[in-house]
Amino acid sequence: MNRSKTHHPWLYLILSVCIITPFANDTYVPSLVDMAHVFKTNNISLVMTVFMVGLGASQLFYGPLSDRFGRKPVLLFGLLIFMVASVVIVFADSFAMLLWGRFFQAVGTCSTIVSAMAIARDIYPADKIVKIISMIMAIIGFCAVIAPFWGSFLQSLLGWQGPFIFLLVLGIGYFVIITFMFKESQKSRNYHALKPVQLYGNYRLLLRVNAYCAYIITSACSYGALFAYAAASSIIIVGQFHYSVIAYGALFSINSVAIVLMSILAPKLNKYLSIDRLVLIGALLLSTGSAITLIVNLVLNASIWSLVLPMWVATLGVAMIRPTASSGAMSTAPVEISGSAAALFNFMSFIGGALSTFVIACLQVNPVNFSLFILLLGMMACLVIIYTFGFKLSADKELQQ
Numbered sequence: 057m058n059r060s061k062t063h064h065p066w067l068y069l070i071l072s073v074c075i076i077t078p079f080a081n082d083t084y085v086p087s088l089v090d091m092a093h094v095f096k097t098n099n100i101s102l103v104m105t106v107f108m109v110g111l112g113a114s115q116l117f118y119g120p121l122s123d124r125f126g127r128k129p130v131l132l133f134g135l136l137i138f139m140v141a142s143v144v145i146v147f148a149d150s151f152a153m154l155l156w157g158r159f160f161q162a163v164g165t166c167s168t169i170v171s172a173m174a175i176a177r178d179i180y181p182a183d184k185i186v187k188i189i190s191m192i193m194a195i196i197g198f199c200a201v202i203a204p205f206w207g208s209f210l211q212s213l214l215g216w217q218g219p220f221i222f223l224l225v226l227g228i229g230y231f232v233i234i235t236f237m238f239k240e241s242q243k244s245r246n247y248h249a250l251k252p253v254q255l256y257g258n259y260r261l262l263l264r265v266n267a268y269c270a271y272i273i274t275s276a277c278s279y280g281a282l283f284a285y286a287a288a289s290s291i292i293i294v295g296q297f298h299y300s301v302i303a304y305g306a307l308f309s310i311n312s313v314a315i316v317l318m319s320i321l322a323p324k325l326n327k328y329l330s331i332d333r334l335v336l337i338g339a340l341l342l343s344t345g346s347a348i349t350l351i352v353n354l355v356l357n358a359s360i361w362s363l364v365l366p367m368w369v370a371t372l373g374v375a376m377i378r379p380t381a382s383s384g385a386m387s388t389a390p391v392e393i394s395g396s397a398a399a400l401f402n403f404m405s406f407i408g409g410a411l412s413t414f415v416i417a418c419l420q421v422n423p424v425n426f427s428l429f430i431l432l433l434g435m436m437a438c439l440v441i442i443y444t445f446g447f448k449l450s451a452d453k454e455l456q457q
Contacts, residue, residue: 067179070238071192073131073230074172075199076138076165076223080107081286082203084219085308086301087211088290094216095151101287101417103158108283108410110162111169112403118170119399120255127171127178128238134167135231142224146217161223166402168230173386173398192379196319201312208305258396262389267332270444271385272401274335276408277437278377281342281430283409285311285367287416288426296422297360307364311371318375331384336441338376343434345370349427358423370430377437 081104084091092100122130141164145157176188210218262268286308293304318338325334348366356362382401389397412433419425 068191069233071172071175071188072195073168073234074192075195076168076226076230077111078196078199079203079226080138080161080165080223081283082200082308082312083207083210083222084216085286085290086204086208086294086305087216087219089294089301090211091154091216095154097151099417101291101413102155104283104287104413105410105417106155106159107162108406108413110159111166112406112410114163114166115170115399115401115403115406116259117399118167119174119396120258122170122174122399123393123396127175128234131167131171131234131238132231134164134171135227135234136164137167138164139224139227139231140164142220142227145220146224164227169402170398173382173402174394178394191319191323196315198316200315201309204305204308204312208302211301255396258393259400261393262397262400265388266444268385268388268397270332270440271335271381271388272404273440274339274377274437275381275385275401275405277433277440278338278342278374278381278408279405280408280412281346281370281433282374284412284416284426284430284433285371287413288421289363291416291421292363292423292426293360299360307360310364311368314368314371315375315378318372319379322376322379326380326383331380331387332441332445334380335377335384336438336445338373338380339434339437339441341373341376342370343373343431343438345373346427346430346434350424350431353423353427363423367427367430370434373434 084103088100088103091103092098118130118134138161141157141159141161145154145161148154148157172192176192206222207219210222214221289308290304293299293307294301299307322334329337345366345368348369349363352362352366385401386394386397412429415429416426419429
């Protein structure tokens with residue numbers, strides 16, 4: 057595409073299709089306690105776990121499919137799956153049916169993430185990717201801010217099905233937009249992308265790039281922290297501190313503001329600091345925030361503010377890592393396998409989220425146990441970056457390049 061097309065406002069609308077994922081992640085969170093009562097289960101956070109598993113596993117297929125058949129048909133196929141799964145969830149009459157619906161809802165929405173990253177890589181040069189992905193993350197972060205509020209309203213109006221009815225309508229809307237307004241961005245097809253030898257070769261090539269591996273592991277830690285907080289906060293704030301669903305939506309959104317803020321700041325900071333340094337700073341913020349949460353709750357009586365306020369610092373770290381790690385990973389990947397690179401990156405990220413929400417489901421959740429787990433994730437992210445880059449952390453963009 058030429059320069060004029062890359063700045064066409066319709067392109068930004070197409071890239072915004074990835075907002076389906078944060079709405080699918082966060083809109084129903086205020087309904088978790090109600091869903092636990094309706095389906096008579098103590099493991100309601102498994103609806104997050106299966107969603108993360110679906111997101112992660114399907115990444116590996118959507119990337120090669122996108123390289124082989126193009127971004128548009130794969131995106132439409134995923135949206136169709138997402139809509140059907142949303143209908144299944146709305147009419148679910150058992151916990152098993154709910155979990156299956158959530159799994160295939162994730163399989164469908166996964167296409168939006170891979171396609172958005174691949175479309176950005178198709179169109180924009182490497183030095184612009186941080187800005188574009190940060191813009192996408194800012195939009196996602198804004199949606200994460202309003203999703204709990206919106207979900208709380210839908211919960212009070214329509215019950216636990218309300219958020220999922222909204223997701224169905226959102227999927228239909230984007231299906232129409234992509235069908236009529238998006239022109240394929242991929243310049244050439246990779247007709248060997250689906251061959252087992254090619255798939256193995258692509259992922260093997262990516263996994264031999266140390267910097268790429270460091271970025272995907274760090275991203276997995278950040279996603280693990282983010283979704284662990286989403287799963288645990290509802291249990292703690294609504295179930296243990298007895299705040300209302302509406303109040304929970306407001307409190308959860310305080311942390312989502314950090315995602316918007318850092319998504320705006322990240323590209324500005326990238327003018328002065330390299331990607332590897334920004335990722336390390338994010339990992340340090342994540343570790344610091346979770347350490348403060350742990351210490352405060354050990355010394356003082358647990359309260360809403362001893363959880364929400366220090367976790368805001370940790371969320372700043374997550375928000376710093378998400379756009380910078382994805383930009384670093386994509387910029388180190390060969391452009392001809394950008395779909396596979398996006399797929400593997402997101403696979404690792406969401407598997408990190410799946411494992412973390414599974415741990416939360418198995419834990420006797422309280423502020424101390426939760427913050428200790430998040431601290432371990434933050435420390436792991438720090439160690440991976442330091443081990444990979446060591447003293448070669450770039451002081452500025454010129455050294456990075």
